[in-house]
Each structure stands twice: as structure tokens, then as C-alpha cells.
Amino acid sequence: MTTPTSPLRLPRLLPVLLLAASLTAQEKKEGPIQDNSFLVEEAYNQEKGVVQHISTFTRYQESKDWIYTFTQEWPVFSQKHQFSFTLPWQRLDASPGRKQAFGDVALNYRYQLLGDGDAPVAIAPRLSVLLPTGDEKTGYGKGATGYQVNFPVSFTMGEAFVGHFNAGGTLTPRARNTDGDRATTRDYSLGQSFIWLANPRFNVMLEYVYANTEAITGPGQTQRQSSSFISPGIRWAYNFPSGLQIVPGIAVPIGVGASRGEKAVFLYLSFEHPF
Numbered sequence: 001m002t003t004p005t006s007p008l009r010l011p012r013l014l015p016v017l018l019l020a021a022s023l024t025a026q027e028k029k030e031g032p033i034q035d036n037s038f039l040v041e042e043a044y045n046q047e048k049g050v051v052q053h054i055s056t057f058t059r060y061q062e063s064k065d066w067i068y069t070f071t072q073e074w075p076v077f078s079q080k081h082q083f084s085f086t087l088p089w090q091r092l093d094a095s096p097g098r099k100q101a102f103g104d105v106a107l108n109y110r111y112q113l114l115g116d117g118d119a120p121v122a123i124a125p126r127l128s129v130l131l132p133t134g135d136e137k138t139g140y141g142k143g144a145t146g147y148q149v150n151f152p153v154s155f156t157m158g159e160a161f162v163g164h165f166n167a168g169g170t171l172t173p174r175a176r177n178t179d180g181d182r183a184t185t186r187d188y189s190l191g192q193s194f195i196w197l198a199n200p201r202f203n204v205m206l207e208y209v210y211a212n213t214e215a216i217t218g219p220g221q222t223q224r225q226s227s228s229f230i231s232p233g234i235r236w237a238y239n240f241p242s243g244l245q246i247v248p249g250i251a252v253p254i255g256v257g258a259s260r261g262e263k264a265v266f267l268y269l270s271f272e273h274p275f
Contacts, residue, residue, distance in 0.1 A: 032200045032203070033197075033200070033201065033203055033235060033236075035052065035073075035117070035272075036237075036247045036268070036270050037164055037195075037207075038056070038231065038235075038249060038251050038268055039191060039193070039229070039231055040164045040192065040207050040208075040209065041126070041191070042122075043115070043123050043152040043154040044117045044122055045082040045116070045124055046075040046082050047075065048075050048079055049274050049275060050272060050274055050275070051072065051272070051273065051275045052071075052072070052270060052271070053070070053071075053270065053271045054071040054072070054073070054268070054269075055069070055071075055268070055269045056068070056069045056071075056266065056267065056269075058264050058267075059264060059265050061262065061263040061265075062263070065093055065094075066090065066091050067088055067091075068089045068090065069089075070086070070087045070089075071084055071087075072084060080112045081109070081111060082111075082112070083108065083109055084107075085105065085107050086108065087105055088134075089102055090103050090140065092138075101138065102133055103133070103141055104130045104131060104132060104141045105130070106128045106129070106148070107129045108126055108127070109126065110124050110125070110127075111124060111125055113125055120155060120156050121153070121155045122154040123152070123153050125151050126148075126151075126152065128147070129147060129148075130142070130145065130146035130147070130148060130170070130172070132144055136177065136178065137178055137180075142172050143174075143175055144172055144173060144176060146175070147171050147172075148170040150189075151167045152165070152166050153165045153166075157194075159197075160196060160197050161194060161196055162195045162197065163192070163194050164191070164192070165191070165192050166190065166209075167189070167190055169187065169188050169189070170186070170188075170189075171186055172184065172185045172186075172187075177215070177216035177217075181217075181219045185214040185222055187212065187213040188211070189210065189211045191207065191209045192207070193206065193208070194206050194207075201239070202235075202236045202237075203235050204232075205231075205232065205233045205234065206231070206232050207230070207233070208229070209229050209231070210227070211228070212224060225258070227258060228256050229255055229259060229262075229264070230254055231253040231266065233250055233251025234251075235250075236248065243273055244273040245270075245272045245273070247268070247269070247270040247272070248270075249268035250265070250267055251266040251268070252264070252266070253266055
């Protein structure tokens, strides 16, 4: 058995230590990394005059499914209001032909109800419309317009830790499955994350997400199913004099409870800059 300081462990830790050291050596930016959460949404709207482009990629080990998403976030006149859209491109192993295809596109509006990135507590409810752009016949969409609400709350815990809490739901009237059966589905989700601000440009993250969804089993009939993951990860930032900030990140979602046995790799990349 090796101890945490054993030479056998040092090669594994060395890349992370070197990354943290190099980021600390950079010129210090005002404030820590903030609006770059992975699975749990933060409650910080984009600042006026700043746009963010976010790419994520998730690949599941057991099912072989993967999904890529591109999200762009814009402030609307002020930080109080934010518009964004999310474009999903995915591959489902259970889909006929296992082809890659677009899923349902999300149009999002978020209101900064309380606080901001500098406040001890921030609240920013979100309302989304999910457009039926995916093909429900192959499992890539719900075949109907959906309506989603999410309630993100962000809070500081001293100078070194930040937490984010989410509670949300999705209603899809007359959704349709691969057989063409229609039913109304109601999905719910919860999330909690804790972020250790190791330094302003290097964070260690631990997130938990739970989803309870309905699958259509026949005309007007649904069956509930749940999934839950705990996800450790890291993120770091590169800041440039122009105002551009690049934030890469990586996490490893691990299935627990009903999702036990499933594992995934999650990759994150954000570009944020003035416009």
C-alpha cells in the first residue's frame, strides 16, 4: 500500500500540480472563475457587453452514447436579462442505424432576480422553450414543444468555496415516442455542486445531479425512470489583455443509485469576450 506522499503517486499528481503552479504565476484577474459550471447551472448572468460561447462533450462508457452541445449566452440591455440558445448534436447507441443527429434545440431566458457574481447569494430563474427539432422516430427528440423552468441559487461559503443549487422541471404536452404514441411528459431535476477556489484560475469541482423523467410506453401512458450522477472535475482559466477568457475543464460523472455502473467523461470549453 502506498501513502499519499509515496513516489508512486507523485507522477499522477505532477500534471495537476504543474497546471496549478503555471496558472498562479499568471497575472491575477479580478475575481475568480464564476460562470463556467458543468452539470449544475450557476446563478450569474452575463455582464453587459460580454458574450460567452460554451462547448461540452459527454461520452458514456456503458451505453456508448455521446452528446455535444454548443451554447451561446448574451446579456439583453443589462445583466438583469440574459438570452441563450443550446444546440445539441448526439449519437444514441439504441437509435436505428446509430447515426449522429440533432436533438431538440433550447431557447433560454434567465432573469437575475437577486445578487450577481460579487454577492454572497445570487438567484437567477430560467425559462426555456424546447423546440421539436430532433427526430422522435429515431429517439433524438420528443416530437413536441417542451417548456422548462430551472431555479438556480449560488452562494459563497467563506473565501475558498462556492455552492450552486438547482431545482427544475420540464413539461412536454403531447410528446411522441419512436412508435408514434403520444402522451404528456413531466420531468424533474435536482442538482448541487461545491467549488473549491484553489486559486482564482484553478478550481476543483464536485457536482451531483438527479433526474426523474417520464418515458412514453403507449398512447397516453408513461413510465417513470430516474438517473443520478456524482461528478468530480477541475477547470482552469487563461486570461488575455483583450478581455478574452478561455476556460477548459474536465469531469468524470459516475452513476450512483439507479445509474450505478454507468460512467462518463465530460469535456468543457468556454470562450468569453467583450463585444
